[in-house]
Amino acid sequence: MKSSVGQFRFWAIGLASVWLTLFVFFPNLLVILTSFLTRDPQATVSLPINAASYVRTLDLLYLTVLWDSLRMSLLAMVFCLVIGYPFAMAIVSLPKRWQPVILFLVILPFWTNSLVRTYAIQFILGNQGIINKSLIGLGLIDKPLQLLYTQFAVILGLCYILLPFMVLPLYSALEKLDVRLHHAAKDLGAGPLSRFWHITVPLTSPGIVAGCLMVLLPAMGMFYISDLLGGAKNLLLGNVIKTQFLHTRDWPFGSAFSVILIVLLGFMLWLYFRAARFVSKQGGLNGSDF
Amino acid sequence: MNEPRALLNLNNLSKTYGSNRVLDNFDLTIYDGEFFTLLGPSGCGKTTVLRMIAGLEDTDTGSIQLDGQDIGQVPAEKRPINTVFQSYALFPHMTVFDNVAFGLRMSGVAKAEIAPRVTEALDMVRLGDFAQRKPAQLSGGQQQRVAIARAVVNRPKLLLLDESLSALDYKLRQQMQIELKRLQRKLGITFVYVTHDQEEALSMSDRVVVMNKGKVQQLGSPREIYEQPANLFVAKFIGEINQLAGEIVAGDVNHEYEVKVEGLKWRLHAEHSFKVGDKVNVLLRPEDVRVEYIDDPHPDQYLVGTVVERNYKGKTLDSLIRLPSGIEVIASEFFDEDDPSFDYSLNQKVALKWVPGWEVVLPHEV
Numbered sequence: 286m287k288s289s290v291g292q293f294r295f296w297a298i299g300l301a302s303v304w305l306t307l308f309v310f311f312p313n314l315l316v317i318l319t320s321f322l323t324r325d326p327q328a329t330v331s332l333p334i335n336a337a338s339y340v341r342t343l344d345l346l347y348l349t350v351l352w353d354s355l356r357m358s359l360l361a362m363v364f365c366l367v368i369g370y371p372f373a374m375a376i377v378s379l380p381k382r383w384q385p386v387i388l389f390l391v392i393l394p395f396w397t398n399s400l401v402r403t404y405a406i407q408f409i410l411g412n413q414g415i416i417n418k419s420l421i422g423l424g425l426i427d428k429p430l431q432l433l434y435t436q437f438a439v440i441l442g443l444c445y446i447l448l449p450f451m452v453l454p455l456y457s458a459l460e461k462l463d464v465r466l467h468h469a470a471k472d473l474g475a476g477p478l479s480r481f482w483h484i485t486v487p488l489t490s491p492g493i494v495a496g497c498l499m500v501l502l503p504a505m506g507m508f509y510i511s512d513l514l515g516g517a518k519n520l521l522l523g524n525v526i527k528t529q530f531l532h533t534r535d536w537p538f539g540s541a542f543s544v545i546l547i548v549l550l551g552f553m554l555w556l557y558f559r560a561a562r563f564v565s566k567q568g569g570l571n572g573s574d575f
Numbered sequence: 576m577n578e579p580r581a582l583l584n585l586n587n588l589s590k591t592y593g594s595n596r597v598l599d600n601f602d603l604t605i606y607d608g609e610f611f612t613l614l615g616p617s618g619c620g621k622t623t624v625l626r627m628i629a630g631l632e633d634t635d636t637g638s639i640q641l642d643g644q645d646i647g648q649v650p651a652e653k654r655p656i657n658t659v660f661q662s663y664a665l666f667p668h669m670t671v672f673d674n675v676a677f678g679l680r681m682s683g684v685a686k687a688e689i690a691p692r693v694t695e696a697l698d699m700v701r702l703g704d705f706a707q708r709k710p711a712q713l714s715g716g717q718q719q720r721v722a723i724a725r726a727v728v729n730r731p732k733l734l735l736l737d738e739s740l741s742a743l744d745y746k747l748r749q750q751m752q753i754e755l756k757r758l759q760r761k762l763g764i765t766f767v768y769v770t771h772d773q774e775e776a777l778s779m780s781d782r783v784v785v786m787n788k789g790k791v792q793q794l795g796s797p798r799e800i801y802e803q804p805a806n807l808f809v810a811k812f813i814g815e816i817n818q819l820a821g822e823i824v825a826g827d828v829n830h831e832y833e834v835k836v837e838g839l840k841w842r843l844h845a846e847h848s849f850k851v852g853d854k855v856n857v858l859l860r861p862e863d864v865r866v867e868y869i870d871d872p873h874p875d876q877y878l879v880g881t882v883v884e885r886n887y888k889g890k891t892l893d894s895l896i897r898l899p900s901g902i903e904v905i906a907s908e909f910f911d912e913d914d915p916s917f918d919y920s921l922n923q924k925v926a927l928k929w930v931p932g933w934e935v936v937l938p939h940e941v
Contacts, residue, residue: 468631469664471651473729474681483677487668 313547320540330536338541347525347542354521357436358504361443362451365500366493368444369451373492376452377459388456391449399446403513406442407433410514434516442510443500450499458492459485494557502550522546579606582765583628583733588637590623590789597623599789601637605733605767606782610759612768614776615786616812621769624786625735628767629658641732652681657726658735661742663718665710671697671721672706678729696728697721699758716747723755727762734759736768740775752779773813777801785809803846807940810858817859817904821936823849834936837878837898845936854939861907863933866894866919867926877926880904882919894919896927 320338325331341347376387394402409415410432417429432438462485470480486493508523515521522542529539583605590598598620605611613621626632628639630651639647646654657678665674675693684692697703700720710718719739726734736755740748756779759766770776776783777797785792785800785808792812793805804810807818824840825833826849834843836857849855869879883903884895891907898904904927919925 463664465660465662465664466666468651469658469660469666470677470681471631472629472656472658472660473678473725474652475677476650476652476681479681484666 316540316543316547319536320544322537324535324537326534329534338535338537339545341538342541342545350520350525351522351545353519354505354523357439357519357521358443358501361440361447361504362497362500364440364444365448365451366497369448369455369496370493373452373455373459376456377462384460388453391452395449400509400513402446403442403510406438406445407513410438410441433514434519436515436519438514439511439519439521442514443504443507446507446510447500447504450503451496454492454495454499455489456492458489458495462488498553498557502553505546505549579609581605582607582642583767584638584640585624585628586638586640588624588627588639589635590620590627590632591635597789598627601789601791603784603791603794605765608763608765609781610756610766610768610779612770612776612780612783613786614770614773614783614812615792616771619786620789621771621786622737623789625658625737625767625769628733629656629735630654631658655729655731656733656735657729657731658737659719659722659726659739661738663710663722663742665718665721665725667710669709670706671702671708671710671713674710674721675725675728678725682729692728693724696724699727699761700724700754716743716751719743719751723758727758727764731764734764734766736766738770739768741770741772748775755779777813785812787812802935804858804935804937807856807858807937810935810937815861815905815907817861817864819857819859819902819904820900820939821855821857823851823853823855826851832936837900837902839876839878841876842931843934843936844932847936847938849936849938856937856939858935858937859904859929860933861893861905862891863929864904864906865928865930866896866906866908867928869924869926871926873926873928875928877928880925880927882921882923882925885919885921892918894925896925898927 319330321334321336322330323333323335323337376384379387407414411417412429412431412433414432416432417426420426421429466484466488467480470484475483505521506523506526508521508527511519511521511524522545526539526542526546529535529542533539581604583603585601585603588598588601589596597618601620601624603624613624615621623632627634630646630649634647637647638645641654641656666677669677672693675696676689679689679692694703694706697706700723702717702720702724705713705717705721710721713721719742722739740751740755743751752775755766755768768776768779777800780797782795783797783800784794787808793800793809795803800809801813804813804816810816811818819836821834821836821841821843823832824835830845830848832843832845832849834841834855834857841857843857845855867873867877878898880896880898882894883897886893886895888907891909894906894908896904896906906927
């Protein structure tokens with residue numbers, strides 16, 4: 286019995302390790318290596334090894350893109366949090382048997398390709414889209430509003446695609462929250478707002494941080510959102526990388542940007558684990574139900 | 576002694592969950608400054624009553640008055656009542672200090688006043704050195720004391736304790752019982768304690784209400800409850816008791832009856848009124864039963880039984896004695912080291928009697 290468990294563990298961990306080595310570690314290693322090579326029109330990349338690509342990323346143009354995409358992603362994150370938190374609270378407050386149904390509906394859109402869904406947003410926001418047509422039809426405006434190809438459209442798209450990633454960790458954190466702590470806080474004189482602020486928020490902070498990262502990290506790289514909804518002016522970091530690889534064919538420069546993105550995301554993850562460790566130190570409850 | 580002042584009035588409280596009536600027209604008055612205990616088996620509605628007083632549970636019908644004011648519609652956070660929860664429900668993300676300070680901060684006590692009051696409360700439960708710890712770093716008994724400090728620091732009019740000692744081991748529980756009682760005397764706060772442990776209820780309370788199935792079974796001092804149980808449920812729930820079937824043979828005006836028990840006629844006192852021919856239960860506490868050697872001289876009548884079990888308990892010798900009718904009676908006797916004839920052997924025939932007047936005669940119940 287014990288040895289079969291041991292064998293299972295060996296194979297499970299072994300396979301996962303091989304998988305991660307082949308498809309995560311080596312590709313990333315290649316990206317890092319490439320970022321230090323030189324662009325070559327014939328062979329794509331060639332020696333010598335240098336850091337010229339990194340120096341080029343410091344160009345004001347690219348720093349602006351970096352800043353813009355960070356800002357749009359942060360805004361998307363904030364909106365997702367503001368929408369996702371009450372949403373997750375609402376799910377938790379539902380009867381237990383309804384919760385899985387709603388969670389299922391939350392992830393249902395994943396069954397459709399996100400590119401297709403982004404095209405759908407394009408149709409909604411476009412000059413001939415539903416919103417503009419309805420507003421004109423109602424006589425509220427004379428000519429269509431410029432909704433598509435704006436920063437607003439990009440942020441909306443990011444929120445739409447990434448909201449489930451915010452809701453799910455928030456739900457799991459809220460669901461674990463012990464209702465008895467709320468009773469205790471209530472008993473000690475805390476009104477609804479105080480309870481939310483002093484009990485719910487701190488005890489769900491791992492969920493908040495996880496949700497924020499799950500939105501922020503992918504948002505920076507979602508080039509097809511800004512391609513379809515943002516036009517040429519509202520670029521995400523992912524757009525720059527995509528352009529370097531597919532259009533400009535400057536692999537070292539694209540790789541350098543990828544590395545920067547990875548480092549940035551790694552730093553945020555590090556922040557998350559610090560926060561998570563801080564919270565997990567705090568233990569749970571004793572005894573049975575009140 | 577002063578006339579006790581009513582602090583809390585519960586009138587006609589009822590509560591139904593689905594088809595389960597957990598509380599049935601429940602009335603109760605709790606006096607200012609007393610240690611009051613709600614005692615009953617699990618599911619008897621005692622915790623529901625506590626949660627209604629705290630404001631954590633709605634009432635279906637009835638009213639709750641604190642100091643003459645109806646607080647039925649006042650939310651829990653506005654009631655001058657605090658609870659020590661069974662699970663302690665300490666806030667895991669806050670230090671012990673912040674846990675205890677929570678109530679004061681919520682009620683807007685001046686900042687300068689908070690630290691001294693928290694320190695005082697923690698010193699009172701002997702946890703002064705633990706202020707900066709997190710709850711998870713404390714033992715169960717220490718967490719329990721933090722929970723008490725967190726509640727009493729607010730100087731509530733009423734402190735509710737929900738099975739607060741049940742998670743502790745036996746020794747610690749005994750120690751905490753004494754500590755709680757001492758704390759209650761010192762603070763002068765009215766304590767309402769909920770427990771299913773009759774020993775705990777008897778040793779700590781000024782008054783006890785015994786509940787079953789959402790109804791009051793008996794209300795009285797621990798002594799009344801133990802010595803004059805109002806019905807069979809109370810008699811059996813509070814400690815061990817022997818139950819003998821009897822029948823009223825003759826009665827007279829002063830509640831003195833002639834009762835036939837185990838084939839013999841006894842003159843017994845009863846609080847209830849009976850008619851001749853009524854079936855009754857004669858109840859005897861194990862410690863009120865006397866076992867003697869049959870060869871000894873016996874001025875009074877006695878029952879003859881056979882020792883079927885003898886159980887050395889340290890403090891007492893508990894014997895199980897079978898009567899001719901098949902009923903088995905437990906006798907619990909303190910050791911008398913000077914009495915050579917104290918111990919019994921199995922299957923020995925013994926004489927069984929009890930201290931006259933210490934029996935309880937109740938109507939027959941199935």
